[in-house]
Amino acid sequence: MQVICGRRGDRMNKKSYRVRKLKAIFFLALAVVLTNAVVSYNNTVKLIHKQQEVTYSYKVITQVESIQSILKDTETAQRNYLITADADDLQIYLAAAQQTNSNIQILSKLTADNHHKQQLISLLKPEITKRLNILQQEISLRQNQGLKAVRQLMLSDKDQQIGKEIQQLIHDSLKTEHNLLQQGMQQSQASSQKAIVTFFIAAVVDLVLVVLLYELLWRYIRQLQQTEVALRQSENRLRAMIDAEPECIKLIARDGTLLEINAEGLAMMEVESADVLIGKPIDAVIVPEYKAAFANLHESICQGNKGTLEFEIIGFQGTRRYMETHGVPLRNESDGTFIHLAVTRDITQQKQAQQKIREQGLLLDVSTDAILVRNIHNQILFWNKGAERLHGWKAEEVVGKNVLQLLYKEISPQLEDAYLRVMNTGEWRGELHQLTREGKVIIVESRWTLIRDDDGQPKSILSVNTEITQQKQLEAQLLRSQRLESMGTLAGGIVHDLNNILSPILMAVQLLQKKLPDQQSQQILQTLENNVKRGANLLKQVLSFARGIEGKQTIVQIQPLMAEIEQIIAQTFPESIICQIDIPKNLWYVRGDTTQLHQVLINLVVNARDAMPNGGILRIAAENLVIGEHSAQINVDAKAGSYIAIVVTDTGMGMSSSVQQRIFEPFFTTKEVGKGTGLGLSTALGIIKNHGGFVNVYSQVGRGTQFTAYFPASTFRDTHSLSPELESVTGDG
Incomplete structure (x- = not known):
């Protein structure tokens, strides 16, 4: 298209060039004609100006000569009046004096634009005025004192001197004006001759230009006729090219x-x-x-x-x-x-194609998996909505950043092995620990695929990450439950054998107490009996954990239990521990064994006390909770339904993750020897499970621990089986 327009433009430029050339010649001729006209006009103007100067000089000379003549008439009439005292002579004098002043005014206006002539008037006018004043004084003297009084004044040298000065000024001005008039006439004649010659030359030049312009126009018309056919052919070729x-x-x-x-x-x-x-x-x-x-x-x-x-x-x-x-x-x-x-x-x-790409992008964003693409230098190129939801960063925040620095605390051997594997084999699959924007560590199942360019060279790596943190936690809980179940089965057998061993010992001790009445023997036997009973109680707890606790279950209200626990805490716990209890009045009921539930709460608060040797805050709360199908995944033992959640929180020393994994194992304890048997939490877990519930633990080292025990809430129909005493208690509440 650019080539076609270029060729068409060339043809138009050539035609335009010829037009511009013709216009240039035409305007040149017009300029010459106008120049000639301007020259002729200038010469004519100069000629008229010179003629005006000549006329002006004539007028000035006429006025000066008129002043000279009238001034003489004024002096003559004044002399006649002085001698004869004739009134007619006086009238002639007055008319001549008035005419002299009038001519001086006319001369002043005539020379107003001529500075040189104004200087002459400025000299002549005072002298004439002075002369007229002297003549008027003489007339006044003649009228008042007679001829004798004025005769001496008439014959004085001063009077004659003024007259001579005036005549000399007039003579000089007339001489100057005559010279200027002569020069103006000569210049006017020269300008007239020049104007005639210039006009003749301009006429000849204009005639030549008209002939030349006519010739050029004729040639241009013939060229247009010759190029018209070629232009039509060119237009046809141009149309064919544009159509192509x-x-x-x-x-x-x-x-x-x-x-x-x-x-x-x-x-x-x-x-x-x-x-x-x-x-x-x-x-x-x-x-x-x-x-x-x-x-x-x-x-x-x-x-x-x-x-x-x-x-x-x-x-x-x-x-x-x-x-x-x-x-x-x-x-x-x-x-x-x-x-x-x-x-x-x-x-x-x-x-x-763009729509298809957008649809594919939407499909990637709809995916719950985190999908990202990075180049071989580990810079992020693509980051879908699933990655935003999983890790917390928006796409515009991470594109171009290093994925290793963003998602990993350190470069582990597993990461290095994964990179080498995907570069060598084209794919890798495994589990990785990654970070979220909040710094939380999550576990993902990651699939890496190597993407190559058109030349087969490695270009980028596609990663699809699926979070399995909760799945791994549930697996750990399942393994722990299986381990506890195995240990319970083993402990049950051991307890049965130990009971068989302790029973004859206790019977023998009781017989010896009857046969040995002395105080020393009684003390020894009492000590032996106490230890045998303590061992029996310990075995009873182990057996309860191993086989599950069975007892009579009724509808239990949590508030009275909490009141008893609060009383025990107030009486036995150190004052450095502040207890906060938050139990709502509309709390649901639980079907269970009151004694066993009491044992669970005692174990949890005692553990919280032992975790705060230097004091702290112990908080006990309860709430009604409905767990849906999705939320039931928080624990392997959780099922959808209504629960009462009892939360025991302390601000103590907390537990590490490794300790949290073992706290429900029988005989596991972090306390000193003699301060704990390690059966409290394992027994509590057995009671909670026997009631159809489950327990969650959250702890951070140095920041405290939180135990949450979930007990299935009793249905509305179950509340009709309440004992009268319990019904009265609930009614009062």
């Missing part, structure tokens, strides 16, 4: 109608002839929701701007296509406005 373009090319008028379209455009719009489209609105095939955007683009381009738009069309045969148009403004040389040149291409396949 694989993109739609359109010319759109300012009113939105189509001016031109190539063959590819006709194919896109599914018509055979351009006559169907030329002159019609171009937006006829545009899908309605895109018409406003296309109209805005068209308006912007017709104002001289470029623009791009993606839109949809429906061809005349019903085919829907995605189009991308690039609009360029073309200036109309006649009026300076713009029309719309649109180069449009079909991007339907590209849009479909």
